Amino acid sequence: MIALMKRDLQLALRSGGGFGLSLAFFLIVVMFVPFGVGPESAVLARIAPGILWIGALLSCLLSLDRIFQLDYEDGSLDLLATAPLPLEGIVAMKAVAHWLTTGLPLTVAAPVLGFLLNLPVEGYLWVFLSLAAGTPALSFLGTFGAAITVGLKRGGLLLSLLVLPLYIPTLIFGAQSVTRVVEGQSNSTAFAILAAISLFTFALIPFAAARALRVNIR
Amino acid sequence: MIALMKRDLQLALRSGGGFGLSLAFFLIVVMFVPFGVGPESAVLARIAPGILWIGALLSCLLSLDRIFQLDYEDGSLDLLATAPLPLEGIVAMKAVAHWLTTGLPLTVAAPVLGFLLNLPVEGYLWVFLSLAAGTPALSFLGTFGAAITVGLKRGGLLLSLLVLPLYIPTLIFGAQSVTRVVEGQSNSTAFAILAAISLFTFALIPFAAARALRVNIR
Amino acid sequence: MSIWEFANPRRFVHLTDTLLPWTTAGTVLLMGVGLVWGFFFTPDDYAQGSTVKIIFLHVPSAMLAINIWFMMLVTSLVWLVRRHHVSALAAKAAAPIGVTMTLIALFTGAIWGEPMWGTYWAWDPRLTSFMILFVFYLGYIALWAAIEDPDTAADLTSILCIVGSVFAFLSRYAVMFWNQGLHQGASLSLDKADHVANVFYIPLVISIAGFILFFITLVLLRTRSEIHARRISALLARERQG
Amino acid sequence: MELTVTNLGCRRGELRVLSGVSFSVRGGTALILRGPNGSGKTTLLRTLAGLAPADGGTISMPREALAYAGHADGIKAQLSVAENLRFWADVFGHAGIDAALDMFDLRPLAHRQAQHLSAGQKRRLGLSRLLVTGRPIWLLDEPTVSLDTESVAIFGRMIAGHLADGGMAIVATHIDLGLETAETLDIAQFRASGEDHANPFLDDGFADWGNP
Amino acid sequence: MELTVTNLGCRRGELRVLSGVSFSVRGGTALILRGPNGSGKTTLLRTLAGLAPADGGTISMPREALAYAGHADGIKAQLSVAENLRFWADVFGHAGIDAALDMFDLRPLAHRQAQHLSAGQKRRLGLSRLLVTGRPIWLLDEPTVSLDTESVAIFGRMIAGHLADGGMAIVATHIDLGLETAETLDIAQFRASGEDHANPFLDDGFADWGNP
Ligand code: HEM
Ligand SMILES: Nc1ncnc2c1ncn2[C@@H]1O[C@H](COP(=O)(O)OP(=O)(O)OP(=O)(O)O)[C@@H](O)[C@H]1O
Numbered sequence A, B: 001m002i003a004l005m006k007r008d009l010q011l012a013l014r015s016g017g018g019f020g021l022s023l024a025f026f027l028i029v030v031m032f033v034p035f036g037v038g039p040e041s042a043v044l045a046r047i048a049p050g051i052l053w054i055g056a057l058l059s060c061l062l063s064l065d066r067i068f069q070l071d072y073e074d075g076s077l078d079l080l081a082t083a084p085l086p087l088e089g090i091v092a093m094k095a096v097a098h099w100l101t102t103g104l105p106l107t108v109a110a111p112v113l114g115f116l117l118n119l120p121v122e123g124y125l126w127v128f129l130s131l132a133a134g135t136p137a138l139s140f141l142g143t144f145g146a147a148i149t150v151g152l153k154r155g156g157l158l159l160s161l162l163v164l165p166l167y168i169p170t171l172i173f174g175a176q177s178v179t180r181v182v183e184g185q186s187n188s189t190a191f192a193i194l195a196a197i198s199l200f201t202f203a204l205i206p207f208a209a210a211r212a213l214r215v216n217i218r
Numbered sequence C: 001m002s003i004w005e006f007a008n009p010r011r012f013v014h015l016t017d018t019l020l021p022w023t024t025a026g027t028v029l030l031m032g033v034g035l036v037w038g039f040f041f042t043p044d045d046y047a048q049g050s051t052v053k054i055i056f057l058h059v060p061s062a063m064l065a066i067n068i069w070f071m072m073l074v075t076s077l078v079w080l081v082r083r084h085h086v087s088a089l090a091a092k093a094a095a096p097i098g099v100t101m102t103l104i105a106l107f108t109g110a111i112w113g114e115p116m117w118g119t120y121w122a123w124d125p126r127l128t129s130f131m132i133l134f135v136f137y138l139g140y141i142a143l144w145a146a147i148e149d150p151d152t153a154a155d156l157t158s159i160l161c162i163v164g165s166v167f168a169f170l171s172r173y174a175v176m177f178w179n180q181g182l183h184q185g186a187s188l189s190l191d192k193a194d195h196v197a198n199v200f201y202i203p204l205v206i207s208i209a210g211f212i213l214f215f216i217t218l219v220l221l222r223t224r225s226e227i228h229a230r231r232i233s234a235l236l237a238r239e240r241q242g
Numbered sequence D, E: 001m002e003l004t005v006t007n008l009g010c011r012r013g014e015l016r017v018l019s020g021v022s023f024s025v026r027g028g029t030a031l032i033l034r035g036p037n038g039s040g041k042t043t044l045l046r047t048l049a050g051l052a053p054a055d056g057g058t059i060s061m062p063r064e065a066l067a068y069a070g071h072a073d074g075i076k077a078q079l080s081v082a083e084n085l086r087f088w089a090d091v092f093g094h095a096g097i098d099a100a101l102d103m104f105d106l107r108p109l110a111h112r113q114a115q116h117l118s119a120g121q122k123r124r125l126g127l128s129r130l131l132v133t134g135r136p137i138w139l140l141d142e143p144t145v146s147l148d149t150e151s152v153a154i155f156g157r158m159i160a161g162h163l164a165d166g167g168m169a170i171v172a173t174h175i176d177l178g179l180e181t182a183e184t185l186d187i188a189q190f191r192a193s194g195e196d197h198a199n200p201f202l203d204d205g206f207a208d209w210g211n212p
C-alpha cells in the first residue's frame, strides 16, 4: 500500500516535476483572468476568491486522467487487481498521492496568487484554510471519475464532464468561506459544510471507485 | 490527407460525441463562474466577455493531448511518417480536425452562454466573430504543443504549460474585440490583429510542429 | 582558429579553465563597486527617499532577464542549424539564471512599487510582460526536465524557444494594447537628456556591467557542469552496454 | 493441491465465447492451452484470474493463489528494472528481488530505465515479476513472445523449477515450449454454440413479437 | 532492383548500437535478421525506415519504397477492420482493400471493431495492411507474434507472393518462418564497440581533465 503511494509519487516526480506543473498551470489560469476581464483592481478584488477556487479546481482536474489511465494501459491495474491489496485501499492511496502532488502545492501557493488579484488582506488566511479543507475532496471525487472513465480511449473530456458537477458543492462552500470573510460576515457554516463534504468523500468514494474499477477491468 | 481528416472526425464522433463534450465542458466552466464569484448580474456582465474567452480557451486545451498521443501510442504516427504525405500536411489536417470538433462548436455556442452571464446585447455578435477568428489560432498553437509533448507519458499538464503562454496574445485581442464594443469603443485594431495572429499561425505552425514530430518519432 | 572550435565540449572546458578566474574577478570587482557605491555613496532621491536605491538591483536584473532569453534564442538557433552540443547546453544552463533574474526583478519591483504607487502589484504592461516572461521560462525549463534523451530535449526546447520568442514578443505588444500602465519608460537611453541623474547613472552602469559579468561567469560554470553531466551519463551508458 | 474447473462459461462483451470448460491441474504440472487465434485462450485465462466474470461454472481455487501475466507487462517506463521488480515485490509482500533478477540474467540491466529496454528485455522483466509474487498458480498468456531462443530455454527452466516446487502453470501459447510433462488442452472444443442463457436479450421468447 | 546498405551505424539515444552494417538484398529475395534480445534488430529496421537517424553510412533506397510494420500495428480500436484498412489504403493512394481482406481471411471480421479482436486477429489485420501500401520493400519486426500455426503459414505464402512479384522483405524474427529462399544475417556481428566518434562527450581527450 505504502509501496503504491511511493511509486506514484516517484513517477510524478520523474516525469518532470509533478508538483511544479499543476502549480504553474494554476498560476497561468489566474494570470489569464486579468487578460480576459481587464486590469481594474476593484473588479479583480471582487472576483478573486472565486477565481482562485475555480483555478485550483481546474488545475486539479487536469491531472485526474493520469490517476488510473497509465496503469490501465500498461497492465498494472490488472496486476494490482489480482494482488493481495484491497481495491478500496488502492483507490484511497491513489487519491492521497494525487492530493499530495496537486492539492497540497495549490493550497500553499494560492495566497501568493491572491496577491496578484488584489485579494483583500482578510482573505489570505481563509483562502489557505478553505483550500486545505476542500482540495482533498476534489482529489477523492476526481479519483472516482477517473475510475469510471478508465477504459475509454479519449476519456479526458468525459472525465471532466462527470467530475465537474460533483465539484459544485465544494466550490460553492469553498468560495463562500472566503467571500464571507472578505465581506465581513461569518463563514463558520460554509466552512463546516466544506469540511463535512471532505470527510464524507473520504468515507464514501473509495468504495464507489473500487466498484467502478472492478467493472472496468473485466 | 482528406482520409486523415475524415478518420480523425470519425474517431472523435465514435468515442462518445467529440462535439458534445468540449461544449459541455465550456458550459460547465462558464456555469462555475457564478458559483465562485456570486450571482450579481452587474459583476457578471462586466466580466462576461473575458470569461467566455477563457472558458473557450480552456475547453480547447483539454482535448489537445489527444491530437497526436493516441496515434503515437498505437504506432499510427510511425506509419504516417513513412507514408507518402508531407508531415506538415498531416499537422495542418490534425489542427483543422481539432478546430472542427472543438473551436467551431464553441464559437456557435458562446453567444448562448453569454446570455447566462448577462452579456450586454452589443456583445453577442462580437463574441461570435472574435471566437470564429481566434479559435483556429488556438487549435494550431495547440497542435504545436501536442507535437512537442507527444513522446511524454504524462505530457498533459506540461502541454498546458507550454501552450497557455502562447495563447496570451490571442486571448487579449480576442477579449478586447468584445469588451471594446461593449464599452462603446472601436474594436477594429484588436480584431484585425486577432485575425492576423490566426493567419500567422496557419503559415508558421505546421512547419514548427512537423519539425517537432520528426524529432519525437526518431 | 574559428569560433566554432569551442563547440567541441572538451575545448570549451579548457577555454573556461582560463576564462573563469578573470570573469569571477571582474564580477566581484564591478558588482562590489557598483552596489557599494550605489547603496552607500549616493544621496537619497528628493522624491523617492532611500527606496530609489533598489534601482541598482532592479534595473540590472530586469535587463538581464530579457537579454538572457535572447541569448537562449541565439544558442538555440545555433544548435538547430549547426548542431553544436555546447550551444544547446549553454541555453539549458542559462534558463535557470534567467528565471532567477526575472524573479529578482519582479520582487525588487514589487518592493519598490509599494512606496511609489501604493501597491505591490498592478497589472501594468511592463510588469505583466515580466510575468509572461516568467511563464515562458517555466515552460522552457519544464520541457528540458521532462525529456529523457538529451539531444531530443535540445531539439524540442530549441523549437519551443523560437516559437516562444515570437509569441513572447507578440504578448508584449498585446499587453501594451490592453492596458496603459504606471511603470516608467526607458530612462537609460544615452541620447535622451532626461535619463536618471548622473549621481545614480554611473554606479548604475557599473552594477549593470557587474551583473552581466556575473551572468557570464554563471553560464560558463553551469555549462561546464552540464557538460560533465552529459559525459558522465554517456560513460555510464557505455558501461552498461558493456 | 489441485485446480479444478467445472463447466465454466466465459464471455467477452455481449457474447459467450466458451461453454462448459472443464479440466483440472495437479500441483507440479503444467497445462498448455492451444487453439487457433480468437478461440478464447486469453478470455479463459482472464476469467480464471478473476479479471473477467465467469458465466456459470466453478473454479476450485481462490483468486489469491493466482498470478496472471498477460500481453501487457505492467512495467513503468520511468522506473528502472530493479525498481519495477521491487514495487511488485512490495505489493505482494514478498521479500527479495534477487532471485528474480538472476533468473533472466537481468542484473546487468538492473539500473536501466524500463523505457530503454528492447522488446525481449521487457518481456524478460515481465516474466521475472512472476517470481516475486510468491503465488503457486501461474496463468501465462503467450509468455514467450519476443524472446530469443536462449531466453525461451531459461523460461522453460523457470517453469520447471516452479513445478518442482509444487506450483502449477496454465500457459496459452502457439509455439512449442518443450515442457515434457505438460498436458495439452485444445480450447477449440469448448467453443460456445449460439444459445446463451445468461443473456436475456437472446431469449427465444422474443421471437413471437418479431412477427406478431 | 536492389537494396544496398553500406557501413551503416545505428544509435539509440546516447549510444551507438550497431556499427558497420553492410548487406544487400536483391528484388525477389528476403533477408532474415537474427540476433539475441537487445542486439539491435528493431533499431536497424527503424533506421532503414527512416524512423531513427542513421549514424553514418548509406542506404541505397529512398524511404518512399519502404513499408514498415513494427510491434505496434497502428490499428484504431474504434474503427472496424475494413475501415482501418480503407484508411491506410487511402493514405497510400492504393485502390482496393479486397485483396488485403482476403489474404488473412479477414472477411468474416470485416465489420467488427478492432477493439473486439483477439491478439492474433489484430496482428493479422496489421500484416494485411502491408498489402495496401503498394510498397516494394517490407521491413517487418517480429511479424508472427501471436499468430497461430495456420496464420504463420498464410504469412509465409503472403511473403512468397510478394517476393514473386519482385518485392523484397527484411524480417527480424526469433522463430523459423520456413522461407526457403531467404538469406540470414546475424546482427550480433555488427555490435558496436565502445568508441563512438559522433558523440563528442565520449571523446577520449576528456580523460586529462578528470585528474588535473
Ligand atoms: C513588480 C514590479 C516591477 C517590475 C516587474 C518591473 C520591471 C522592470 C523592467 C522590465 C524594466 C526594464 C529594464 C530594461 O530597461 O531592460 C524596469 C526598469 C525600471 N524600473 Fe521597474 N519594474 C517594477 C516596478 C518598478 C517600480 C515600482 C519602479 C519605481 C517607480 C520601477 C522603476 C524602474 C526604473 C527606474 C527602471 C529603469 C528604466 C529603464 O531603464 O527602462 N520599477 N523595471
Ligand atoms: N473486447 C471484446 N469484445 C468482444 N469480443 C471480443 C473482445 N475481445 C475478444 N473478443 C472475441 O472473443 C474471442 C476470443 O478472444 P481471445 O482474445 O480470448 O482469443 P485468443 O484465443 O486469446 O486468441 P489469440 O490467439 O489471437 O490471442 C475472439 O473471437 C475475439 O474476436
Ligand SMILES: Nc1ncnc2c1ncn2[C@@H]1O[C@H](COP(=O)(O)OP(=O)(O)OP(=O)(O)O)[C@@H](O)[C@H]1O
Binding pocket: D115, D116, D117, D118, D119, D120, D121, D146, E012, E013, E014, E017, E035, E036, E037, E038, E039, E040, E041, E042, E043, E044
Ligand atoms: N529508447 C532507448 N534508449 C536507449 N537504449 C535503447 C532504447 N531502446 C532500446 N535500447 C537498447 O538498444 C539495444 C537494441 O535494442 P533493440 O530494440 O534494437 O533490440 P532488438 O534486437 O530488437 O531486441 P528484441 O529481440 O528484444 O526486440 C538494446 O540493448 C536496448 O537495451
Ligand SMILES: [Mg+2]
Binding pocket: D041, D042, D043, D141, E118, E119, E120
Ligand atoms: Mg490471446
Ligand SMILES: [Mg+2]
Binding pocket: D118, D119, D120, E041, E042, E043, E141
Ligand atoms: Mg525488437
